[in-house]
Amino acid sequence: MFDSIPVSALELGIGFREYEDLARSVRDVASLKMRERQGLLDLANIFFSGKTILKMQKLVIDMADDREFYRIAEMNYSRGPPEGEGIFTTGLAYHLLKRGGLIQSGN
Numbered sequence: 001m002f003d004s005i006p007v008s009a010l011e012l013g014i015g016f017r018e019y020e021d022l023a024r025s026v027r028d029v030a031s032l033k034m035r036e037r038q039g040l041l042d043l044a045n046i047f048f049s050g051k052t053i054l055k056m057q058k059l060v061i062d063m064a065d066d067r068e069f070y071r072i073a074e075m076n077y078s079r080g081p082p083e084g085e086g087i088f089t090t091g092l093a094y095h096l097l098k099r100g101g102l103i104q105s106g107n
Contacts, residue, residue, distance in 0.1 A: 002069075006062035011055050012096070023072035025098070026063075026091030030075070030082060037090045040103075044093035047102055056096070060088045 005019045014022060029037060048056070063069050064085055070077040073091075081088050097103045 006059060006066070008055065008059040008062045012052070012059060014059075018099075019069075020072055022063075022092065022095045023069050025095035026069075026088055027073040027075070029091040029094050030073075030087050032090075037086075040090050040094050040097065043097055043102065047097065047100070048093075052096075056089070056092050060085050060092060063088050063092075 002016055002019055005014070005016055009015075009019050009022075029040070032040075044053070044056075064081045067077045075082060094103075098105055
């Protein structure tokens with residue numbers, strides 16, 4: 001469990017418990033094929049407003065600096081974000097799409 005979470009997470013309505021679920025979503029997305037990850041980003045661009053996407057970008061930057069987030073996502077902090085911040089961006093999109101009922105888990 002996290003002692004603190006970024007303000008940018010709260011701005012997207014993500015609280016402490018859900019922030020931990022977000023880390024697991026990032027972990028899950030890392031195993032998807034590139035085509036599947038691109039599909040998630042395409043859906044996010046369709047369903048989310050520009051304002052939401054800007055908030056997502058802020059959170060991705062904060063996630064990249066959070067050691068505990070890496071631990072829960074089962075990633076190596078010393079290597080930095082996988083594929084730049086692409087996996088974090090896609091994992092966040094996946095998480096928010098699931099939360100909004102726009103996709104099912106496992107899709």
